[in-house]
Amino acid sequence: MRLAVNIDHIATIREARKADEPDPVAAAVLCELAGAQGITVHLRSDRRHIQDRDVELLRKTATTHLNVEMAATSEMVRIAQTIKPHRVTLVPERRDELTTEGGLDVALHAGNIDSVVKQLLEANIDVSIFVDPDLEQIRTCHKIGTPKIEINTGKYADSWNARGRWQAEIEKVSLAARAAKKLGLGVFAGHGLTYRNIDAIAWIAEIEELNIGHSIIARAALVGLDKAVREMVELMRNPRRLPGK
Ligand code: PXP
Numbered sequence: 001m002r003l004a005v006n007i008d009h010i011a012t013i014r015e016a017r018k019a020d021e022p023d024p025v026a027a028a029v030l031c032e033l034a035g036a037q038g039i040t041v042h043l044r045s046d047r048r049h050i051q052d053r054d055v056e057l058l059r060k061t062a063t064t065h066l067n068v069e070m071a072a073t074s075e076m077v078r079i080a081q082t083i084k085p086h087r088v089t090l091v092p093e094r095r096d097e098l099t100t101e102g103g104l105d106v107a108l109h110a111g112n113i114d115s116v117v118k119q120l121l122e123a124n125i126d127v128s129i130f131v132d133p134d135l136e137q138i139r140t141c142h143k144i145g146t147p148k149i150e151i152n153t154g155k156y157a158d159s160w161n162a163r164g165r166w167q168a169e170i171e172k173v174s175l176a177a178r179a180a181k182k183l184g185l186g187v188f189a190g191h192g193l194t195y196r197n198i199d200a201i202a203w204i205a206e207i208e209e210l211n212i213g214h215s216i217i218a219r220a221a222l223v224g225l226d227k228a229v230r231e232m233v234e235l236m237r238n239p240r241r242l243p244g245k
Helices: 008-016 024-033 052-061 074-083 110-122 135-144 154-161 166-182 198-202 214-223 225-237
Strands: 002-006 038-042 066-070 087-090 126-131 148-152 186-190 209-212
Touching (some): 002 225, 024 038, 024 225, 038 209, 052 066, 110 126, 148 166, 166 198, 198 209
């Protein structure tokens, strides 16, 4: 299972002062040196953290792969066609949200998403869609022709953090991953994952890659980015045993 680090929060610190540091490009280099196998950024319509300049430079400097999360809008498609990141992940976006709040409702917006996926694939960009662990959504993704999906682990993470019924949520993620793999889709996952709740996800063999941002950058603020990334890579490689397993 590969780790892709979402470095949006590095840009969030920079934008807090509208300054030129810290630079997400430098952060990406450190993440890769520490063992990350992908770099993820979310180019939001409001540009609250990552800027177009970051995506352009990261496309030239990332030595692993660059995954750009974006809304399925014509503005974002144009940018992707120009910069050509290795992968685009389509996500829903609301102006007043703190972070992505749920998976994209592919079943509801199939027409528009279908057209965006086609345009991106025609530009030779790999495509993934961020969806909830819901079998109808996954079947629709397959019909639309996206090669990859990213399963939203947000509900699992929330229930784990609240000491709730996380086993039921992990089961949904696991079933979704298995179904997607059976349909021939590449399977990624992410959202809300931390050093504490990573294990149950890391045991799911069908998941090829995790996108993790907040928890890694939060730890990096205290112990440094190199150590924070290495610790997550190690946990993913050797997940701890789960209670009852
Ligand atoms: N995957 C997607 C699609 C996201 O939008 C985000 C947050 O930007 C993440 C993964 C990473 O989530 P977190 O910052 O909670 O690790």
